[in-house]
Amino acid sequence: MTKSLLQDEKECYISGSRSGLERHHIMAGTANRKLSEKYGLWVWLRSDLHTGKGGAQYEQQLNRRLKQDAQRAFEKVYGHEKWMQVFRKNYL
Numbered sequence: 001m002t003k004s005l006l007q008d009e010k011e012c013y014i015s016g017s018r019s020g021l022e023r024h025h026i027m028a029g030t031a032n033r034k035l036s037e038k039y040g041l042w043v044w045l046r047s048d049l050h051t052g053k054g055g056a057q058y059e060q061q062l063n064r065r066l067k068q069d070a071q072r073a074f075e076k077v078y079g080h081e082k083w084m085q086v087f088r089k090n091y092l
Contacts, residue, residue, distance in 0.1 A: 005040035005073040013043035022050040026070040035086060041070040067091040
């Protein structure tokens with residue numbers, strides 16, 4: 001398991017809760033999920049914030065916030081050019 005670029009502790013990235021956690025790959029889709037894993041673009045989320053009605057899988061505003069946070073973390077390490085080369089979309 002690749003270390004997350006966005007968090008060090010095993011707690012919900014949104015709520016800080018330490019129970020009912022699921023791993024959320026921020027960049028969706030089969031190919032992007034593999035890239036999320038490779039570059040550490042994943043976070044722990046409570047199950048309701050992951051796959052619930054208002055969770056990252058369905059709530060566009062939360063999904064975009066996570067993508068923006070992921071892009072910022074990635075660019076601190078690899079730079080903007082690499083982000084655009086790998087993910088081809090600017091979320092900032």
